[in-house]
Amino acid sequence: MSAPGLARRLLAVGFTAGRRAEAGRIRFASLAAAAAALSLALAAVAAIGLAQSARLDRAGAGVPVLADTEAPRSDTLLMSPAFDDLRDGRQFQVFYLEPLGPGAPLPPGLDRWPEPGQVYLSPRLAEKGADEGIAERYGEFAGLIDPDSLADPGEQLAYVRSDTALDAERASAMHVTGFATGGDPAHARGVHWLAVEHDFSVGGLVAIALAMLLLPAVLLTVVAVRTGAELRDRREHLVTVLGGGRRSRFLISLGESALPAATGAALAAVAIGAASLTEFHVPYTGFVIAHGDLLSGWWLLAACPAAAGAAVLLASALLGARATGRRSTRPRPAWRPRVLLAWAALCPVFLFVGAVVPRFFAHTPGYPLSNLVGVVGVVVTLPAAVAVATAWCARRIERFGRRRGRPALLVVGRRIAAHPRAVARQITGVATGAVLLCLTLAYQGAFSQQAVEAERYLDRYGYRVAQVGANGTATEAQTADFLDALSGKVDVVSVEAPIGPEAASVEIAGECRDLEALGLPCPAPGAATELSGAVADDRLAHWLDESWYGDATVTVANASPSAVFAAADQETMLLVFDPGGGDVPVAEVKSAGKAFTMGVIVSAPGGRSLSAGVPLRDQSRWAGLFGAAGLVLLAGVAAVGGAGEFIRHSRALSPLAAVTGGFAVFRGMAGLAVWTPLLVAAVGGFAVGVWVTRPMTAMSLNLVTPELVLVCGGLVLVVGALMWWWAAAAMVAEASRWRPGRGD
Amino acid sequence: MPEPPPPALAISGLSYAIGDRVLFDGLDLALAAGESVSILGSSGSGKSTLLSMILGLLQADSGTVSVDGEDLGGLGAGARARLRARAVGMVFQFGELLPELSPRDNVALAAMLAGADTTGVHDRAAGLLRRLGVPEAATVETLSGGERQRVAVARALVNEPRLLLADEPTGALDEENRDKVAELLFALPAERDCALLVVTHDRSVAYRADRVLAITGGSLRPAARGGTGR
Ligand SMILES: Nc1ncnc2c1ncn2[C@@H]1O[C@H](COP(=O)(O)OP(=O)(O)OP(=O)(O)O)[C@@H](O)[C@H]1O
Ligand SMILES: [Mg+2]
Numbered sequence: 010m011s012a013p014g015l016a017r018r019l020l021a022v023g024f025t026a027g028r029r030a031e032a033g034r035i036r037f038a039s040l041a042a043a044a045a046a047l048s049l050a051l052a053a054v055a056a057i058g059l060a061q062s063a064r065l066d067r068a069g070a071g072v073p074v075l076a077d078t079e080a081p082r083s084d085t086l087l088m089s090p091a092f093d094d095l096r097d098g099r100q101f102q103v104f105y106l107e108p109l110g111p112g113a114p115l116p117p118g119l120d121r122w123p124e125p126g127q128v129y130l131s132p133r134l135a136e137k138g139a140d141e142g143i144a145e146r147y148g149e150f151a152g153l154i155d156p157d158s159l160a161d162p163g164e165q166l167a168y169v170r171s172d173t174a175l176d177a178e179r180a181s182a183m184h185v186t187g188f189a190t191g192g193d194p195a196h197a198r199g200v201h202w203l204a205v206e207h208d209f210s211v212g213g214l215v216a217i218a219l220a221m222l223l224l225p226a227v228l229l230t231v232v233a234v235r236t237g238a239e240l241r242d243r244r245e246h247l248v249t250v251l252g253g254g255r256r257s258r259f260l261i262s263l264g265e266s267a268l269p270a271a272t273g274a275a276l277a278a279v280a281i282g283a284a285s286l287t288e289f290h291v292p293y294t295g296f297v298i299a300h301g302d303l304l305s306g307w308w309l310l311a312a313c314p315a316a317a318g319a320a321v322l323l324a325s326a327l328l329g330a331r332a333t334g335r336r337s338t339r340p341r342p343a344w345r346p347r348v349l350l351a352w353a354a355l356c357p358v359f360l361f362v363g364a365v366v367p368r369f370f371a372h373t374p375g376y377p378l379s380n381l382v383g384v385v386g387v388v389v390t391l392p393a394a395v396a397v398a399t400a401w402c403a404r405r406i407e408r409f410g411r412r413r414g415r416p417a418l419l420v421v422g423r424r425i426a427a428h429p430r431a432v433a434r435q436i437t438g439v440a441t442g443a444v445l446l447c448l449t450l451a452y453q454g455a456f457s458q459q460a461v462e463a464e465r466y467l468d469r470y471g472y473r474v475a476q477v478g479a480n481g482t483a484t485e486a487q488t489a490d491f492l493d494a495l496s497g498k499v500d501v502v503s504v505e506a507p508i509g510p511e512a513a514s515v516e517i518a519g520e521c522r523d524l525e526a527l528g529l530p531c532p533a534p535g536a537a538t539e540l541s542g543a544v545a546d547d548r549l550a551h552w553l554d555e556s557w558y559g560d561a562t563v564t565v566a567n568a569s570p571s572a573v574f575a576a577a578d579q580e581t582m583l584l585v586f587d588p589g590g591g592d593v594p595v596a597e598v599k600s601a602g603k604a605f606t607m608g609v610i611v612s613a614p615g616g617r618s619l620s621a622g623v624p625l626r627d628q629s630r631w632a633g634l635f636g637a638a639g640l641v642l643l644a645g646v647a648a649v650g651g652a653g654e655f656i657r658h659s660r661a662l663s664p665l666a667a668v669t670g671g672f673a674v675f676r677g678m679a680g681l682a683v684w685t686p687l688l689v690a691a692v693g694g695f696a697v698g699v700w701v702t703r704p705m706t707a708m709s710l711n712l713v714t715p716e717l718v719l720v721c722g723g724l725v726l727v728v729g730a731l732m733w734w735w736a737a738a739a740m741v742a743e744a745s746r747w748r749p750g751r752g753d
Numbered sequence: 754m755p756e757p758p759p760p761a762l763a764i765s766g767l768s769y770a771i772g773d774r775v776l777f778d779g780l781d782l783a784l785a786a787g788e789s790v791s792i793l794g795s796s797g798s799g800k801s802t803l804l805s806m807i808l809g810l811l812q813a814d815s816g817t818v819s820v821d822g823e824d825l826g827g828l829g830a831g832a833r834a835r836l837r838a839r840a841v842g843m844v845f846q847f848g849e850l851l852p853e854l855s856p857r858d859n860v861a862l863a864a865m866l867a868g869a870d871t872t873g874v875h876d877r878a879a880g881l882l883r884r885l886g887v888p889e890a891a892t893v894e895t896l897s898g899g900e901r902q903r904v905a906v907a908r909a910l911v912n913e914p915r916l917l918l919a920d921e922p923t924g925a926l927d928e929e930n931r932d933k934v935a936e937l938l939f940a941l942p943a944e945r946d947c948a949l950l951v952v953t954h955d956r957s958v959a960y961r962a963d964r965v966l967a968i969t970g971g972s973l974r975p976a977a978r979g980g981t982g983r
Binding site for chain 2: 411414415416419420423424427428661662663664665666667668669670671674747748749750751
């Protein structure tokens, strides 16, 4: 036969063999799942790159070209940014616009000038702010900013054309003669600067995708190749005996894995295609990839399933042959219980060092240091501890099964006690994944200290008192309009407190009605009295505490807050209270703020703002998403590996089970061999993970939430239960087909 | 006067065809406790198929198979399995032991899987193994082929079956071990008051039985042994 003819025959032999329903199709499904997971992991990395480069291109197009001294005024746009946020605390920018002449450049995303007082909002801002009345907050809503100009569909952005002249002298005001194409997207004056600033570092995201998606997918491939491979091994052996060389075995392997690898890659390709053709909402993170961003790199995305399919094929052909060879010749490395025991004993020590010892070093560098030492130690010694514990438990289970006459416990316990490595590896894989997920989130949360304090503060006090300042200048008339808009809805006083080295003195000015509402004395109009004794209203007392540690001398004046507010500079602000003692209606206050040229800024006492930590909190969702996906993959690796081992070793039981009718033993065995390791790994991994990161999460934003732990742990158990059921069904089916004299 | 115990195995009028190939055509066999029978037959004559029917894993076209007085045809799959677990023990050609388990656990396992009362099963297993001359071992992996097959025999006996089946029980053994195992096997019916049915190619094994039969023309006839016909 000619060489190509023979090659084709060998491929066909493998292909036919691959279509046999070996081991209840677990092998087929595992290979397909590996190909799909590998495709999706590669595609995720590619998509991060594609989406990011497209975003940066658009963000770069929002960088203004600033006017030099010669630029004619008529070609200039005066643009002044302010910050605002919605209830979720995520900051966004509001750009106040004033075209100084007919030649002024339109900012990106607008196709016509808004009329004075009109507002354009980005679609996401309009949607998310709907229940806070965002459309009326800055003026009259005139339309949406063109989403194609936004960095991404999730960007929050507002353009407002003020109906009064902007303050050209304001430090942040820009004289713009045009918008660059290809500017530096992170340029602090760019329109999309904040959206880019809020990003997770792309390097970090790629690193997370590699560690949490690609690595588990590779592991799944390695395990899938060896799952349900007995027939395949026999076939290879036979081919070798019949004089077939490496090349023949390689070709048969290729043929055997071709269909599952192609199926998995094709399914993934369909999913990737569907995601590319739409505006893809990345689940859980709230991030939206703009339509077309992925399509622009379709060739790169198309290469992912192709590469993944090829990788699975190669792994199957190469790893299969090598593993078979190893089994027959090289002995396994010796099991050294002494060394292993020593390592295992260190694990609880490190756990203690990481979780308990930091308490004794509170507020010193010893705190993070001892935690870090403990964490690293736990991760390093965990495999040994798991191996020792596995072997120990297996012996207990074996003994229990023997004593109580439970065949599944006896057989699987004995099996694991004799060969604890495989199960220990499964448990370690998933448990380490869980610990690392907790660690990633804990470190992520540790950076957002500020936000936590703010969030805690708001939890306790809400906005029971809000500080209000104007963005830019405020006239008395504007302030009066602002107060009119709020009249009857809130109590307002102005506070003036000179900043400087001298002892703090605070002057509170307000109408009698508002002063009395706060339990303050009301002097004669125009007069002021110094307050002696404690402040009666606990909200005001709290504000004084937060701002001045209670040390300020307080003067109360009967005067219109609008006059005081407009006359003074930044040292003056308005304090707003809810008359009923509840939360201040922040959205309404902000909406009334359109009385000022550039709106108001509302903050909690002490100038606290949630905003700083919000991007971190949102970014942590990426770690959560990829981490959960990776953990499910690791669970898949462990479950597929466990099912493979189970099927390999329970075959010998088929005849006996068939004769005695004791098929139920397979269900018990599969549960113990496939599901229990995952249960132990999920419970143990998260227990260790939560405990060892407690010193970090106790002091900062706790992203390792019970919900996250429950969902991730639950997913692991579901994956395990699925494989349990599948492996048991496969063995029951196989044993029911047993007949005497068939020799297998 | 007490009723005589039912035969351990009674087959009557068994017919079975695969396609247009008639394997059994009115096959009869009665086997009482304490009795042994060997079935010889050329390859493909239907020996394994007959075993499948005795085990109730395969249904004949017509005729009845009763084990310990119960007609398998009248039982559902679950009841057949329970009858099998209670009344039938089987020795497989390759032993089919679990390599990690000790001989004793391998034997006890059969009782556990049969759902039998397992109190004292380990002592029973140990007694059987001692009786069959199997040395104590941590796993059956270290045993010789003959010792392993004796473990398989002990396992078939642990549920005290009325009917003991053996499918090529010596097929994987060398001559010396073959003789030892065969001797032991054919001593069992008298010793344990059970019936023994051995399927084998090996004439020297077969002729240790009380009766030697062969499947010819779809029914069981006494095997020809140098002119010893009917
Ligand atoms: N499910 C089936 N479908 C088709 N033919 C079958 C089936 N099962 C058995 N046969 C055929 O029935 C015949 C008897 O098979 P059986 O396995 O009982 O033979 P045997 O006497 O045990 O042979 P050996 O001594 O080689 O083990 C054989 O020709 C076999 O090919
Ligand atoms: Mg046969």
